[in-house]
Amino acid sequence: MEYKIIDCDQHVIEAPDLWETMLPAKFQDRAPKLVKDEDGGDAWLLGKHAESLGLVASVNTQPRDLKWTGVRYSELHPGIIDPKARLELMDEDGISAAVFFPPQRTMFYFMTVKDRELHVAGMDAYNRWITNWVSHDRSRLAAIWQIPASGVGDAIEMLKRAKDAGAVGVGLATWPSGNTLLSREDDRFFAVAEELGMPIHVHIGLVPANYTTQKVTSKKGGAPQLVALASVMSRMPVLIAETIFNGIFDRFPGLKFVGSEVGAGWVPYLLQEIDDRYRRNRHWCKVNLEMLPSEYYGRNWMVGFVRDQYGVRNCDDVGVETMMWSSDFPHHINDWPNSRYLIDAMAQGIDRSKKHKIFCENAGKLYGFI
Numbered sequence: 001m002e003y004k005i006i007d008c009d010q011h012v013i014e015a016p017d018l019w020e021t022m023l024p025a026k027f028q029d030r031a032p033k034l035v036k037d038e039d040g041g042d043a044w045l046l047g048k049h050a051e052s053l054g055l056v057a058s059v060n061t062q063p064r065d066l067k068w069t070g071v072r073y074s075e076l077h078p079g080i081i082d083p084k085a086r087l088e089l090m091d092e093d094g095i096s097a098a099v100f101f102p103p104q105r106t107m108f109y110f111m112t113v114k115d116r117e118l119h120v121a122g123m124d125a126y127n128r129w130i131t132n133w134v135s136h137d138r139s140r141l142a143a144i145w146q147i148p149a150s151g152v153g154d155a156i157e158m159l160k161r162a163k164d165a166g167a168v169g170v171g172l173a174t175w176p177s178g179n180t181l182l183s184r185e186d187d188r189f190f191a192v193a194e195e196l197g198m199p200i201h202v203h204i205g206l207v208p209a210n211y212t213t214q215k216v217t218s219k220k221g222g223a224p225q226l227v228a229l230a231s232v233m234s235r236m237p238v239l240i241a242e243t244i245f246n247g248i249f250d251r252f253p254g255l256k257f258v259g260s261e262v263g264a265g266w267v268p269y270l271l272q273e274i275d276d277r278y279r280r281n282r283h284w285c286k287v288n289l290e291m292l293p294s295e296y297y298g299r300n301w302m303v304g305f306v307r308d309q310y311g312v313r314n315c316d317d318v319g320v321e322t323m324m325w326s327s328d329f330p331h332h333i334n335d336w337p338n339s340r341y342l343i344d345a346m347a348q349g350i351d352r353s354k355k356h357k358i359f360c361e362n363a364g365k366l367y368g369f370i
Contacts, residue, residue: 001096001139001140002096003096003097003360003364003369003370004094004096004360005094005095005096005325005339005340005343005359005360006095006096006097006098006099006324006325006359006360006363006364006367006369007090007095007097007098007099007325007326007327007329007339007363008098008099008258008260008304008324008325008326008363008366008367009099009101009203009260009261009304009306009326009327009328010098010099010100010101010326010327010328010329010330011056011100011101011103011328011329011330011331012080012081012086012100012103012130012133013053013056013057013076013080013081013103013330014032014044014103014106014126015081015129016034016042016073018125018126018129019031019032019033019122019125022125022126022128022129023121023122023125024121027118027121027122030047030113030115030118031122032044032045032046032106032109033045034073035050037050037052037069037070038069039067039069039070040070040072041053041054041069041070041071041072042071042072042073043069044105044106046105046106046109047109047112047113051105052068052069052070052071053071053072053073053076054067054068054069054071055068055331055332056103056105056330056331056332057071057076057080057330058330058331058332058334059076059077059079059080059089059329059330059334059336060336060337061332066332077089077330079330080330083133083134083136083137083141084136086098086141087136087137087140087141089329089336089337090140092336092337093327093329093336093337093338093339093340094339094340095327095339096140096360096369097139097140097141097142097364097367097369098140098141098142098327098329099142099143099144099168099169099363099367100130100133100134100141100142100143100144101144101171101201101203101260102123102126102127102130102144102145102146102171103126104173104203106122106126107122107123107126107146107173108173108207109122110122110123110148111148111149111173111174111207116150116151116154119148119149119150120148120150120154120158123146123147123148123158124158126146127143127145127146127158127161127162127165127167128165130143130145131143131145131165131166131167138166139369140369142167142168142367142368142369143166143167143168144167144168144169144170144171144201145158145159145161145162145165145167145169145170145171146158146170146171146173147159147162147170147171147172147173147176149172149173149174149178150178151177151178152176152177152185152186152188152189155176155177155178155189156176156188156189156192158170159189159192159193159196159198160192160196162198163196163198167198168199168366168367168368169198169199169200169201169258169366169367170193170198170199170200170201171200171201171202171203171260172200172201172202172206173206173207174206174207175206176188176189176190177189180206182242182243182246182248187248187251187252190248190251190252190255191252193252193255194252194254194255197254199256199257199258199302199366199367200255200256200257200258201257201258201259201260202236202239202257202258202259202260203260203261204232204235204236204260204261204262205232205234205235205236205239206235206239232261232262232263233262233263233266236259236262236303237266237270239259240257240259240270240274240297240301241270241274241293243257243296243300243301244274244289244293244296244297245274245278245287245289245293247287247289249296249299249300250289250290253299253300255300256300256301256302256366257300257301257302258301258302258303258304258324258366259301259302259303259304260304260326261304261305261306261326261328262303262304262305263303263305263306263308263311264303264305264308264311264312264315264318264322264323265308265310265311265314265318266311267297267303267311267317267318267319267322268314268317268318270297271293271294271297271317272294274293274294274297275292275293275294278292278293297319297322298319298321298322301322302321302322302323302324302362302366303318303322303323303324304324304325304326305323305324305325305326306325306326306327306328306333306334307333307335307342307346308346309345309346311323312346312347312350312358313346313349313350315350315354315358320354320357320358321357321362322362323357323358323362324358324362324363324366325343325358325359325363327339343355343359347359
């Protein structure tokens, strides 16, 4: 088929029976379960608290109508859960193909349980489910598998299984070791990822190793909620610098990292700063790289953005080959069914070949669609 727009980051809301059917019976007493929130909507009970469907299941909803609680599965568009109906929504939005990321709230729940076996089983259940889901049409749908945070051995095993299952990449919530800080222990995972040609994804950012889920009070909103929503890109510069200055890409030059849903307009400033700080401080810091830091970004990193007119306008400084567009559908920041118009508005002033790379070709090549 002819690919025109490829979406590098969509999501599927878990089917109501996902955990019941995919998680082994011995874990069912601790499996996520559907309950009602305070406004009668559906929510997933994760341990001791519930996460409402809220803003992660929104189709063509105007800002005044957005709500965190009171959203029911029975009211959702079928395309939020069903692959056949999702293709129909993609057709209406002009999207040729899409890559699907795990539901982070549920993945974080499994990370927090004090049971390694359940931790791995929960992520395995989702990974097997999404593999079946995208198998509806592999020419248009592709999956990112979630990597557990229970140690390098478990991470490598899941990575290999992801490759065998046809996943187009894997997602990290912590470093492969399960730790907050990068270490040489993670090199074992990176070596296998490079060998298998599997891109490593960080969706917005990594979470601390001691992360614990907390009841979200988004119904009340407030400044803290807006701060979190408006600063999703803030963690990515640190991660990019961490990978570069720790020499990962000298040891594994073929490794590819992707920062998902993080924007691109900030990249030129970061590249300027990491080169300058390296020049001034590399001797006393005892860091000796084979290339300039900014060159590693161009070779080994890519970023996904939703709306970033500034980044697209300055794509030559960002790096045209490092940029990919995403809708984040069906999360509340999506612009369905107007993605084509948003793309055309963002791409005004750049030539057609660059537009095609950013909104189609880069993702198409990375994920094997083209």
